[in-house]
Amino acid sequence: MTERRKLTMAVTGAGGTRMARYVLSALVKDDRVSHVDLLVSRTGRKLVAHEFGGPAEKDPVELLLGSRSEKVTAHDPEDLAGPLTSGSYPSWGMVIVPCALGVVGRIAQGQANTLIERAADVCLKERRQLVLCVRETPFNLIHLRNMTQVTEAGAVVYPMIPTYYNLPQSIEQMFDEYTARLLTFIGLDQADYYAWNGTETPAHHDHTR
Numbered sequence: 001m002t003e004r005r006k007l008t009m010a011v012t013g014a015g016g017t018r019m020a021r022y023v024l025s026a027l028v029k030d031d032r033v034s035h036v037d038l039l040v041s042r043t044g045r046k047l048v049a050h051e052f053g054g055p056a057e058k059d060p061v062e063l064l065l066g067s068r069s070e071k072v073t074a075h076d077p078e079d080l081a082g083p084l085t086s087g088s089y090p091s092w093g094m095v096i097v098p099c100a101l102g103v104v105g106r107i108a109q110g111q112a113n114t115l116i117e118r119a120a121d122v123c124l125k126e127r128r129q130l131v132l133c134v135r136e137t138p139f140n141l142i143h144l145r146n147m148t149q150v151t152e153a154g155a156v157v158y159p160m161i162p163t164y165y166n167l168p169q170s171i172e173q174m175f176d177e178y179t180a181r182l183l184t185f186i187g188l189d190q191a192d193y194y195a196w197n198g199t200e201t202p203a204h205h206d207h208t209r
Helices: 019-030 044-052 062-064 101-108 115-125 141-153 171-183
Strands: 006-010 033-040 072-075 091-099 130-132 193-194 203-205
Touching: 006 019, 006 044, 019 033, 019 044, 019 062, 019 091, 019 115, 033 044, 033 062, 033 115, 044 062, 062 072, 072 171, 091 101, 091 115, 101 115, 101 130, 101 141, 115 130, 130 141, 130 171
Parallel strands: 006 033, 006 091, 033 072, 091 130
Antiparallel strands: 193 203
């Protein structure tokens, strides 16, 4: 049985915040997750409001989930006095989805201008897992060098790239598959995702919790 985890999730100003809804919903439903500290950047709020409808001033948890959750605490990313600034605050680690490449660059340079970047910096200094789900494409040389630098510092770059060999029939299935793979990657094994078995028919992964 995996120890129940407290983790941080951030949503930044890159398109694809719908994926953030899938990931946050999965974390809330997972009994192995005890708490989620949520950070949504100013531009992230605007994109969430644009992609889902509703005012950007609305509670970010409600914007993403449709309702509030006792398991999720939203923090102001502009407030650098929050608990996430300290390495003594207990946390498994952090996932940023979607992660703008500008955020990757600031993390790579150690520029903790917002609580999102400071929380990521804390993960690196405390040797906790930091997963950056970048979305933009194509990458220029600056992007690639920044991604190399954060990888060398201990982060994992986990692009928002869907799988194809499972023959997805809808965008929703692509989102579900990516979410399941991401959670499995961070140690929260999922029952429903596909793994290539060397044949034309993908094998269904069946994990027991």
